[in-house]
Amino acid sequence: MKIAVLAGDGIGPEIIAQAVRVLEALRSDGLKIELEWGLLGGCAVEAAGEPFPEATRKLATDADAVILGAVGGPQYDALPRPLRPERGLLGIRKALNLFANLRPALLYPELANASTLKPEIVAGLDILIVRELTGDIYFGEPRGIEQREGQRVGFNTMVYSEAEIDRIARVAFGAARRRNRRLCSVDKMNVLECTQLWRDVVTETAEEYPDVELSHMLVDNAAMQLIRDPRQFDVMVTGNMFGDILSDEASMLTGSIGMLPSASLDENNKGLYEPIHGSAPDIAGKNVANPLATILSAAMMLRYTFDLESAAARIEGAVKKVLAEGYRTADIYEPGMKKLGTAEMGGAVLANL
Ligand code: NAD
Ligand code: IPM
Ligand code: MN
Numbered sequence: 001m002k003i004a005v006l007a008g009d010g011i012g013p014e015i016i017a018q019a020v021r022v023l024e025a026l027r028s029d030g031l032k033i034e035l036e037w038g039l040l041g042g043c044a045v046e047a048a049g050e051p052f053p054e055a056t057r058k059l060a061t062d063a064d065a066v067i068l069g070a071v072g073g074p075q076y077d078a079l080p081r082p083l084r085p086e087r088g089l090l091g092i093r094k095a096l097n098l099f100a101n102l103r104p105a106l107l108y109p110e111l112a113n114a115s116t117l118k119p120e121i122v123a124g125l126d127i128l129i130v131r132e133l134t135g136d137i138y139f140g141e142p143r144g145i146e147q148r149e150g151q152r153v154g155f156n157t158m159v160y161s162e163a164e165i166d167r168i169a170r171v172a173f174g175a176a177r178r179r180n181r182r183l184c185s186v187d188k189m190n191v192l193e194c195t196q197l198w199r200d201v202v203t204e205t206a207e208e209y210p211d212v213e214l215s216h217m218l219v220d221n222a223a224m225q226l227i228r229d230p231r232q233f234d235v236m237v238t239g240n241m242f243g244d245i246l247s248d249e250a251s252m253l254t255g256s257i258g259m260l261p262s263a264s265l266d267e268n269n270k271g272l273y274e275p276i277h278g279s280a281p282d283i284a285g286k287n288v289a290n291p292l293a294t295i296l297s298a299a300m301m302l303r304y305t306f307d308l309e310s311a312a313a314r315i316e317g318a319v320k321k322v323l324a325e326g327y328r329t330a331d332i333y334e335p336g337m338k339k340l341g342t343a344e345m346g347g348a349v350l351a352n353l
Contacts, residue, residue: 001033001306004063006040010279011289012069018291018346019298025350026311041071041085051088057095065305068274073281094134098264098272100171101133105250110323114255114332122253127233130172131243133264135164138240158194165201172237173209182234184215186222186242247276256331258290261297263304271305273297287341290329292319295349318352
């Protein structure tokens, strides 16, 4: 099993190092994996002049799975748009056809008090956000900033084809079938034609999944409902941009954005695995970032791409134990707990594998 490792920028190298330690520990226990390192994002711009170099494309295409830290940072914000680190990330998602982004928001009971919401609102939280990842306003054309009648005008295009909507809906219905059989599709059909089509197609696809209860919600209400009563949701399915925003919101229900892993999958479960958070430039290089989202992303990789449920559960079990023992990084710290740095948290997971 070939795994491409892309550390990226900011806290990327710090958090990916901890996930790699965990994978290497499983390898010395007999897991047959090969790790190969590559460049994506700002570090790739610095080394190779582009955020998604050909060598990385080849590495990722040849690998069975990719694990990624995060990309981006203020030092790259002035670069021309095609050279931005984020373009590299969008490029690799598109190149590998990773249209299905699974973002589980799961509250570890030990972290019920770490959330900014009351524990009784979030206790037992277990929702799955299925975010479409290769379409929508992220990729729609035309896009740009232009001079029109003496002033600058910025524009992007929100666009989805029915094939794109149908295939992500099938992923979401399938996931709901393996969970509590409830799917909420999130759109803005009261204003946007693109999402009217979204609602129509999801409703049509639902005919093939009569055992799953489908509901629809407008995105502004969904944002509010996630905070009011998040446990009303089982699986949520939505487009690229709404999914980006709602998943950051959902992460805080679990205590910290540093806890949320993700899988980005193609039709054959080849995948890229990364925490949902970014490169956190404000804390980079300080050994304080929470590596658990990245370590849990490695677990998702073993489950989804390699079908190694027990190895995945072993990692998740170790994370649970570490939390139960009271170990916390700064983002989930509460008085009375034992505060650890990034590398020490990685070490604690290793010790409990
Ligand atoms: P961010 O997710 O990097 O950080 C938001 C806040 O959360 C910060 O205060 C940060 O310190 C904190 N945080 C994030 N991850 C953490 C962790 N593991 N442990 C503890 N705290 C953590 O979002 P941002 O600041 O808006 O973006 C910073 C850069 O990252 C930008 O360049 C952005 O484009 C990029 N970005 C990349 C990805 C990705 O690579 N997938 C995702 C989001 C943002
Ligand atoms: C994410 C990030 C990316 C996105 C950016 C960095 C391109 O926010 O993975 O959630 O918007 O998809
Ligand atoms: Mn995001």
